[in-house]
Amino acid sequence: MTATQPVLLPVYDHRPGTGPTLVFLHYWGGSARTWDLVVERLPGRDVLTIDFRGWSRSSGLPGPYTLGQLADDTLAVLADAGVTDHVLVGHSMGGKVAQLVAATRPAGLRGIVLVSSGPAKPAAQITPEYQEALCHAYDSDESAAGARDHILTATELPASIKAQVATDSRAGADAARIEWPLHGIAEDITEHTRMISLPALVVAGENDQVEPVDVLRDNLVPYLSQAEFTVIPTTGHLIPLEAPADLVNAITAFATAG
Numbered sequence: 001m002t003a004t005q006p007v008l009l010p011v012y013d014h015r016p017g018t019g020p021t022l023v024f025l026h027y028w029g030g031s032a033r034t035w036d037l038v039v040e041r042l043p044g045r046d047v048l049t050i051d052f053r054g055w056s057r058s059s060g061l062p063g064p065y066t067l068g069q070l071a072d073d074t075l076a077v078l079a080d081a082g083v084t085d086h087v088l089v090g091h092s093m094g095g096k097v098a099q100l101v102a103a104t105r106p107a108g109l110r111g112i113v114l115v116s117s118g119p120a121k122p123a124a125q126i127t128p129e130y131q132e133a134l135c136h137a138y139d140s141d142e143s144a145a146g147a148r149d150h151i152l153t154a155t156e157l158p159a160s161i162k163a164q165v166a167t168d169s170r171a172g173a174d175a176a177r178i179e180w181p182l183h184g185i186a187e188d189i190t191e192h193t194r195m196i197s198l199p200a201l202v203v204a205g206e207n208d209q210v211e212p213v214d215v216l217r218d219n220l221v222p223y224l225s226q227a228e229f230t231v232i233p234t235t236g237h238l239i240p241l242e243a244p245a246d247l248v249n250a251i252t253a254f255a256t257a258g
Contacts, residue, residue, distance in 0.1 A: 010050050010073050011057035014081045015039070017046040020110050020255060021086040024049045025074065025094030027116075027238075028180040029138055029147075029169040031056035034091065037161075037244035042252070048086075050077055052094070054176025056168060065176040067093075067184045071100035084108035087255045091115040091240055092211065093180050096189065102200075103192035111199040113251055116211045116237050119219035120193035122186050123211075134181035137169075144169040154207035154236030161241050193223040200224045201254040203247065205235040228254065 013032055022045060024035040032049035033056075039047050051058040053073050054065040063069070074097060078086065085108045090098030095117025102112045137147045148157075148165045157165070202221055204213045213231055221227045230250055235243040 008061050009076055009080055010053050010061060012048060012050040012077050012081065014048045014083070015046065017044045019046045019085045021046040021048055021083045022251065022255065023047075023074070023078065023083065023086050023088050025070075025088065025090040025097050026050070026052060026055070027092035027094055028184075029055075029144075029165075029172065029177075030091065030094075031168045031171065033164065034168065034240055038240050038248055038251075041244060041248040048077070048081055048083060050074065052097075052176075054173040054179070056171050059171055059173045059176070063173075063175050063179075065173070065179040067097055067100055067187060067189070070097045071104075074101050075104070075106060078106070085110065087111050087113065087251075089113040089115065089251060090117060092237065093118055093184060096184065096187075099189055099193045099196065102198060103189075103195040105195070105197065109198060111201070111254065112196065113201045113203065113254060114220065115203045115239050115247065116205055116208050117202065117216065117220060118185060119211065119215055120190045120223040121188055121219040123215045123219055126186050131181050131186060134185070135178050137181075138172070138177055141166065141170065151209055152237045153242055154205065154209075155234060155242045157238075157241060165238070165241065190223050193220070194225075196224060197226075199226045199228070199254070201228045201230065201250065203239060203250055204229070204231045205237060205239050205242070206231050206233050207235065208237045208239075210237040
């Protein structure tokens, strides 16, 4: 690589405000705007949201789309944005990326919030058959809507948000869309998660079918040295969209503690 070759960063949005900066990492099939209902409830706060490589506005970026690459991209975005004092907030796949980022112990990272996160140790339900089926969840508008309504959510979303979820689910590059179900979801990152020496908040949805409460309690919390655990009532997997006010309350309490 020559010194003049530009580094292709994912698209991100940085809204300056008071710190520490909240850095939001989205789920498989989501985008930066998955966090809109959360961000709008944080007026005046310094926030940064990313469209992961292969998704939404970053769908044209070349692979690989591995968890390791997404973690490297996150660190590169933080450097590009000049963010130092920060808290990572990762949802689902983004939570697994956040664990990898935090394991590198970047300067200025205060803590991590793992929302319906992919656990450090894959759950027993992640069989090859499960992975193969998941590969096809976003194959069509119909399948994406079915996944949204019957698997991802436990509460009714507003029509505009339902449309956003459907659009984002279909907005990934093909290779990015299958990377998580084929590889990322089954990757055991316990060695990395054990290296996280910072406070962590694990947020579970009471009725989450994707990352159930007991999976997060058994396959994630034990690998974190300083973990708080909270369950948000009635919500499914899409906590940032189903229960944004409850999530904001949990994040702000955690991010201002100490």
